[in-house]
Amino acid sequence: MSNYLDGLNDVQYKAVTHTDGPVLVVAGPGSGKTRVLTYRIAHLIEKGVAPWEILALTFTNKAAREMKERIGKVVGQRANRVWAGTFHSIFARILRSEAEKIGYPSSFTIYDSDDSKSVISSIIQEMNLNKEHYNPNAVLSRISSAKSNLITPKLYEKDAELRDQDRQAKRPHIYAIYAKYTAKCKRSGAMDFDDLLYRLYELFQKNPDNVLDKYRQKFKYLLVDEFQDTNHLQYSIIRKFVQYPGSAHNICVVGDDAQSIYAFRGATIQNILDFESDFKKHDIQVFKLEQNYRSTEHIVQTANEIIGYNRRQIKKTIWSDKGEGHRIKLIKAMTDTEEGQRIADTILEQKNRYHLSNGEIAILYRTNAQSRVFEEYLRRYNIAYKIFGGLSFYQRKEVKDMVAYLRLAVNPQDEEALRRIINYPKRGIGKTTLDKIATVASQLDKPMWECLGKVQIGKRADAAIADFISMAKTFQVKAQQGDAHEVATYIAKRSGILDELKGDNSVEGMNRLENFNALLDGVKAFVEEDTVIDTENIEDKSLSSYLQNIALLTDLDTKEEENGDYVTLMSVHAAKGLEFKSVFVVGMEEKLFPSFMAMESMDGIDEERRLFYVAITRAEQFLTLSYANSRYRYGQMRYNEPSRFLQEIPLERLEEVSGSRNPTVRPGFSTSEQAGSGGAKVSGHFRKPGRPAVAPGIDPKTFKADNPADIQAGMKVLHLKFGEGKVLAVDGAASSRIATIFFKDAEDPQQRKIMLKFAKLKIIG
DNA sequence: CCTAGGATGTTTTTT
DNA sequence: ACATCCTAGG
Numbered sequence: 001m002s003n004y005l006d007g008l009n010d011v012q013y014k015a016v017t018h019t020d021g022p023v024l025v026v027a028g029p030g031s032g033k034t035r036v037l038t039y040r041i042a043h044l045i046e047k048g049v050a051p052w053e054i055l056a057l058t059f060t061n062k063a064a065r066e067m068k069e070r071i072g073k074v075v076g077q078r079a080n081r082v083w084a085g086t087f088h089s090i091f092a093r094i095l096r097s098e099a100e101k102i103g104y105p106s107s108f109t110i111y112d113s114d115d116s117k118s119v120i121s122s123i124i125q126e127m128n129l130n131k132e133h134y135n136p137n138a139v140l141s142r143i144s145s146a147k148s149n150l151i152t153p154k155l156y157e158k159d160a161e162l163r164d165q166d167r168q169a170k171r172p173h174i175y176a177i178y179a180k181y182t183a184k185c186k187r188s189g190a191m192d193f194d195d196l197l198y199r200l201y202e203l204f205q206k207n208p209d210n211v212l213d214k215y216r217q218k219f220k221y222l223l224v225d226e227f228q229d230t231n232h233l234q235y236s237i238i239r240k241f242v243q244y245p246g247s248a249h250n251i252c253v254v255g256d257d258a259q260s261i262y263a264f265r266g267a268t269i270q271n272i273l274d275f276e277s278d279f280k281k282h283d284i285q286v287f288k289l290e291q292n293y294r295s296t297e298h299i300v301q302t303a304n305e306i307i308g309y310n311r312r313q314i315k316k317t318i319w320s321d322k323g324e325g326h327r328i329k330l331i332k333a334m335t336d337t338e339e340g341q342r343i344a345d346t347i348l349e350q351k352n353r354y355h356l357s358n359g360e361i362a363i364l365y366r367t368n369a370q371s372r373v374f375e376e377y378l379r380r381y382n383i384a385y386k387i388f389g390g391l392s393f394y395q396r397k398e399v400k401d402m403v404a405y406l407r408l409a410v411n412p413q414d415e416e417a418l419r420r421i422i423n424y425p426k427r428g429i430g431k432t433t434l435d436k437i438a439t440v441a442s443q444l445d446k447p448m449w450e451c452l453g454k455v456q457i458g459k460r461a462d463a464a465i466a467d468f469i470s471m472a473k474t475f476q477v478k479a480q481q482g483d484a485h486e487v488a489t490y491i492a493k494r495s496g497i498l499d500e501l502k503g504d505n506s507v508e509g510m511n512r513l514e515n516f517n518a519l520l521d522g523v524k525a526f527v528e529e530d531t532v533i534d535t536e537n538i539e540d541k542s543l544s545s546y547l548q549n550i551a552l553l554t555d556l557d558t559k560e561e562e563n564g565d566y567v568t569l570m571s572v573h574a575a576k577g578l579e580f581k582s583v584f585v586v587g588m589e590e591k592l593f594p595s596f597m598a599m600e601s602m603d604g605i606d607e608e609r610r611l612f613y614v615a616i617t618r619a620e621q622f623l624t625l626s627y628a629n630s631r632y633r634y635g636q637m638r639y640n641e642p643s644r645f646l647q648e649i650p651l652e653r654l655e656e657v658s659g660s661r662n663p664t665v666r667p668g669f670s671t672s673e674q675a676g677s678g679g680a681k682v683s684g685h686f687r688k689p690g691r692p693a694v695a696p697g698i699d700p701k702t703f704k705a706d707n708p709a710d711i712q713a714g715m716k717v718l719h720l721k722f723g724e725g726k727v728l729a730v731d732g733a734a735s736s737r738i739a740t741i742f743f744k745d746a747e748d749p750q751q752r753k754i755m756l757k758f759a760k761l762k763i764i765g
Numbered sequence: 766c767c768t769a770g771g772a773t774g775t776t777t778t779t780t
Numbered sequence: 781a782c783a784t785c786c787t788a789g790g
Contacts, residue, residue, distance in 0.1 A: 058779085059779040059780075060779045060780080061779085061780090062779085063779080086779075086780065087779095087780075088779090088780045089780085092780095110780090112780085113778085113780085135774095193780045194780090196780080197780095226779085229779075261777080262777085262778075262779075264776085264777070264778080265777090265778065265779090366776075366777070367776060367777070368776090368777085369775090369776095369781095389778095423766095426766085426767085428766070429766095430766045430767080431766085432766080433766095551780095552780060553780095571776090571777065571778090572777080573776095573777050573778065573779085574777090574778090574779090576779085577779095592776095595776050595777070596776085597776055597777085598776080598777090607777095608777095611777080632781075633775095633781095634774085634775070634781075634782090635781040635782080636781090766790105767789105767790085768788105768789090768790080769787105769788095769789090769790100770786105770787095770788095771785105771786085771787085771788095772784105772785080772786075772787090773783100773784085773785075773786090774782105774783095774784090774785095775782095775783095775784105
């Protein structure tokens, strides 16, 4: 029965079978992390733990789905009874059944970030604040990060440091916006994404009717995937589940500090450190999965080298026995257009030479906007491709409009839904009217819906509002009776949306109608098919149930058939967890990768470096990097220097593609700040990078590199990282001169080959 | 209340 | 470059 354990290596086996007590699994890229997690759950079930006593939290629906499928392969149907799902969906599920205890309707709406932003915008407007300084995006991220750190509006108001930061950013009233935002969501019967976490925390904290004990007893085993991406709030909830007197502390977290790429959203690898110390006294076991089964040595060792430049990391040695493999290719292009063409050329070449299928190839970029050139050339070369990212189905206007009608039918308090559709299609209820009602609602602290029709505006507007109310009421009644599909088709017709869309005969209009119909088809499928989310089949086919189901679906959950053989184009973030035989990481330029937004701080650079680490570790056999000297950005030609990360690649791992199309090469780096710096904090098993980031006695601030073209054999030079050295030889053509330099202070191979174009060297004699 | 065209603001984003 | 947002005039 337990042949599933056979294929595991030693550490994996231990991580799977050591079921009791706290466990931390540090899992390098390609080390079989998902395998350990799923087999561990399967193993628990085989040992007699009931599936519904196991709670497994992931970050994406996809990961949860995959996990369940793989558990199913070992234990069959029982896998569906495991509570496996995303933090948000599992917590939403718990909150649905406990909502009344904290003053929410059980049919609460879930606001997506667009809804949240819209709420914030209306508050900013209401408060008459300067729109220049109060950007809804910035305000939301501020509020979100407060919530993620358990800072309530009251605490925020009293927090001198936060208030000070806000004052300096010229938005001193954020604390007030936060308070209003919270109140507004509450009276709309709505929770935003952060609330799904925060309100659960609050529920457990207040613990009415001992609700917490119920869940502590229910879930005997807790597992967390991608633990490095959890924020403080998520970890606090996890601790609520397992850390209490008498607990068995059966918690297993799996993560990789080197792949933490969501710090900008509040994720903190501090949680991994805290986890170790928090559970130390309960005999925590730490397992490190260090064998990489994905990539060849050139790739794995390059990744190791690069991540070594980061200041803090959990010490581990990732290794591969897949052989050296191919060197990493570096393509240099003059322009972004040329980059696109050269990449397409290379893809064609690889397909011919190594018989790769499109599906084995991916192009990864830092920003979604970069996809266009590649699209163009792939189309021209007749190579099938698919772009991931961008607008998701549920973010399209026509879809959101319809969903808003559905939401309002289920939860009339939902103010965002109301605002969205009260005048769509046009029915003569304009902004002025709406503002008046909103003001009254705010003053009375009541849902806007309840103030509709109670505020006198004028003859015409009042009549329009009365019509709208009676229509919405019929929707609300319908929603209680029919199944989701019946209600939706009724609303589509009766609301006038369908006619509105049918009336538009433009190409975009047809497209919108198509999406709209796709949504209705989705509702139909929901009603007719067995839908499984989180734990069990949904028998409830009501509209309310449907909305709950789709609220947390996003990205590419619109399960498109996996058929079709296409090259994948996506952002590096989106590629996490995936693997391809051949990977192209493009746009390797300063200000792009690393992003200019991240360049001010060392933390920012470190996160970008982890992102680069994630990018290159997606590759199994072929890794190609590219950059362009110039590219269009915001409609203007910009010149960028090659990314600092390129210099961090060991020369012997690189194969430079001598491009015939780029005869001129811009001079190398000037004096911009260098990667890495001293002063790394060393705590616990964290270590300094393999070699000091900056050679002793050199101040990066004052270090000024000389023109690399001047470097000649025999010179004494100063290198920012390796210190003083003597140039033994210079070879290569003008565009790619390579110097062999002897560094007397450096560790390991004292003699290094350095590509002058990249090097920052100061001539000292 | 509605529409056209000028002003504006651009990272990544599991949920 | 481009899409979205805002403001002035119908």
